Amino acid sequence: MQVYSNKALSQEIIDWPVTMQRALMLAARVMSAAPNPRVGCVIVCAEGIVGEGWHSAAGQPHAEIEALRMAGNAARNATVFVTLEPCAHHGRTGPCADALIAAGVARVVIAGIDPNPAVAGKGIARLEAVGIEVAHLVDFEAAAQSLNRGYFKRRQFGRPWVTCKLAMSIDGRTALANGTSKWITGGEARADVQRLRARSCAIVTGIATVLFDDPSLTVRPAELQLSAEAQQVNALALRRQPLRVILDSKGRVPANARILGDGTGVKVYIGRESQAPSGLPAAVQVLPVAANRQGVDLLSVLESLASDFECNEILVEAGSTLSSAFISAGLVDELIVYIAPKLLGSDARALFEASGLTALTTAPQFELADVERFGNDVRLTLHPQYGKSD
Ligand SMILES: NC(=O)c1ccc[n+]([C@@H]2O[C@H](COP(=O)([O-])OP(=O)(O)OC[C@H]3O[C@@H](n4cnc5c(N)ncnc54)[C@H](OP(=O)(O)O)[C@@H]3O)[C@@H](O)[C@H]2O)c1
Structure with missing residues (x-):
């Protein structure tokens, strides 16, 4: 050649x-x-x-x-x-x-x-x-x-490309102290999230978001705001819904959670020692994996998503607990943060759950890959610089 x-x-x-x-x-x-x-x-x-x-x-x-x-x-x-x-x-x-x-x-x-x-x-x-x-x-x-960053990652490393998406206020808060987070951002940013979902093989969330927000985490073609040509080109691709994946180490997901739908394409990862949640639609697949105090082992989940379900790209859409766990474990390839011009106050939930940092030089760092405006909100695309310090 x-x-x-x-x-x-x-x-x-x-x-x-x-x-x-x-x-x-x-x-x-x-x-x-x-x-x-x-x-x-x-x-x-x-x-x-x-x-x-x-x-x-x-x-x-x-x-x-x-x-x-x-x-x-x-x-x-x-x-x-x-x-x-x-x-x-x-x-x-x-x-x-x-x-x-x-x-x-x-x-x-x-x-x-x-x-x-x-x-x-x-x-x-x-x-x-x-x-x-x-x-x-x-x-x-x-x-x-x-x-084809996800396809290459899966073929080379046996794991999917991980995008983690969070919406926050200008004071860096992701939910009110009482848990309310619908909606921090406006319609245009949320349409952009729909497009992120459509590109993904799976949407991964934490059980606390399921219990609090009761989201469906589906792609709704009418909300994608695609041009007529893009709709036509993507007509076949959009017939497929990404998998919906719940990380639920103790098996707490309720049978009537909206995300379960009729159960098709829903995967629930629970701890190996935990009892499977009861009464779920028959099509829901419950997958026991290793777990620790924090929850299910994230690497095992990623490897399973790649090898069992051929996931190239996944989108983590969870609260700060699970998102922070993915970031801290060095498993995020791209972080997307939507910033809304709102102030939620110091008792609201922070974006990143970590404490005890004593030097800015050891703070997790990101490269700013892109900035784009969506209505009244801004989207930052960030690439983690794992292992890098000033
Ligand atoms: N602003 C945003 O972008 C955004 C997005 C989504 C949700 N929210 C808001 O966030 C709040 C919920 O967030 P949250 O932080 O409490 O919950 P979360 O991150 O959605 O879920 C956390 C739970 O996931 C389970 N989990 C399983 N494996 C885990 C692991 N390895 N590491 C960490 N967690 C693991 C744990 O429960 P078990 O121990 O039972 O397994 C844990 O408590 C709600 O108020 C929601 O409205 C905001």
Whole structure:
């Protein structure tokens, strides 16, 4: 396989970087293709683009197949830009590498190598074995990985990508002393949370939030505020609800909790020594794991979500107790904080439950990755700098 950087490609007739950028844009149109990665594909011949496609949902044709369908005979001798190495195995659909070979393409340009052991390198090898040139556009590797950060994390580390979301007042409070937190932020920020949920494979919450707020934690397509085009592109993906996951070490979840619904897609992690909660809908899955004084073992929960339920990305939507436990354990990949211009007072619940810090240099630190306004609220996207101090 040849490895190319953008700089070396300035003499080419086809603009490789622009075409790969387009393939990445196509892939990103879908909010989630979980448990599969999001992939885009553009097929180009001397006359220009002849085929385009993206993977719209698990079980649907892969991006390469969609693009080949559009290109028809024009795919012969064409160059194929695809954001991830074509698959070489039989999953829910046939191997894309075989379809590209059958279509007679001349060259395949990829942005990233698939970390799935069933694919990694095998798709490339299969193409090269029949004389198809494979080029790796390394400058797009990071973009290809970040597009599928959860898929890469699960395949490489056996755990999902963890986003933790909290809403707080400007004095850093997440609920009133009496527990009320509905609603700290306004409608636009809450629509953004709906979009975070739609991208996630599971929404994880603590039993105290279930008992106090009685949330449903579902995706409600009408509240996503998507454009008509985005609604159409995501129609299949939005048929899937993320799993709803309750961390409930003592098995206290009541049978009439709204989050349980009819039980479909609901997982309750309890301590191994605890009694399973009674009277729950039959479809609810109760999963005993190791537990300690704090609650269930968070690493075991994450590993189970990745291996038992193929979760690529999860969203922690809990109160400060569970959110702080995830942060303190170094298990959060991204922290999203919505700040509402309200003051809740010093007896209200803090954002982060920890005490005893004596030096600012040892305080948990974050890199500010993004700031965006939603109505009257602000969203901070933060990346933890675990192990870093001033
Ligand atoms: N502002 C916001 O963004 C936001 C979001 C959600 C909720 N809230 C508010 O937050 C309040 C509830 O928050 P909370 O902090 O009391 O509860 P929480 O974080 O939702 O849930 C905490 C409970 O989860 C269970 N748990 C299981 N495993 C755990 C572990 N490893 N580490 C920590 N906890 C674990 C524990 O109960 P067991 O020991 O019984 O297992 C624990 O008491 C409510 O007032 C709600 O309105 C605010």
